[in-house]
Amino acid sequence: MVNAGVADIEVERARSVVSAVPDPEIPVITIADLGVLRGVERRNGIVVVTLTPTYTGCPATLTIRLDVEAALAQAGIDGARVETVLSPAWSTDDITQEGSDKLRAYGIAPPARSTGKAARLFADATISCPRCGSTNSTRISQFGSTPCKALWRCEACREPFDVFKCL
């Protein structure tokens, strides 16, 4: 029996455990930083964790789900359920400020804030190099090592770098 107004300790523990699960492709950020962790709540007596995918075909989606289930089991939270929702669609705006800072420190330029789909179709945002900070950068390829990244080059320090694509 959970009394209204009293913090649900198990839910809070589940939240702290799953919030710390790292992204499998970019382990410097957690799934909470990435914004794919949509919620942790108690529903009909059990703990329900809600996730949302980044790209529909991203192979990390299943890995994240398994990692979350493993983290819950390891914390001794029994009978928890992990759900996936599509709406509202994940956007790079869901990445937290802390997540953006961690990405930059790791050498991945964080995504530009989205400005609307028409502008995105044919124009490039200004991207600063995560190493030297110069905005004198060129896109090498719209597609990188994972579905969420593009490949750019800094014209100031001449280093190629990954950019988290704006979605």
Added chain:
Amino acid sequence: MPDPQLFTFTLGLADDALVLGHRLSEWSGKAPSLEEDIALSNLGLDLIGQARLLYTHAGAIEGRGRDEDQLAYFRDDRAYRNLLIVELPRGDFASTMVRQLMWAAFMHPYYDTMTRSGDAELSGIAGKAVKEMAYHVRYAAEWVIRLGDGTPESRRRVTAALVDLWGYTGEMFEMDGGEQDLVTQRIAPDRSALRPIWDRTLDRVLTQAALPRPKDRYMQSGGRAGRHTEHLGHLLAEMQVLARAHPGAKW
């Protein structure tokens, strides 16, 4: 309650995405450069991801317990509902880029409209897919411009691809009675209403590429009714052989 029209409609969209995703995956390891290899694999991955969501939804609508794998691997070509344009062989790089432009320039506004579908799941899938298709339009457009405005050889190839594929674009705007009903119910987007948007995107890219827009002529049709080119059977044979040889296998 199972809704056969909604099932058939959703299955058609899923088949489109899977078949084109498979065609793009054929470039993995064979594209002209590493960047394009990665790009084409990424595009294919987007489409296969969309197909998985659509198949899962179709299976739930049908209510007979068929999951995404059953729908993808255990139907023959005549049961596939994809449009003909997606099943044609990948051809050369120019041909792959022209098809991707024709396709994405249609599917981007299509999914945009479908975000307002009365079916919550279709609307959710469209919300994801529309963002991905924006990248497909841009990527394919850049290449069509580069090839059209490039060397005599690249121009010759991209022109030939445009002419070859043009006759398969009409089917994108066709709807049968079942789909018309879903349009009336505000579940499916109205394909014919997207013609001006598609024309605008194509004209914009072709003008920049200095390529003439092909003349409209006889349009091929029949994919939604299961009447396919010979190419689909070969594609499915390769795609389905493993699942059929080892039914129920997990990996």
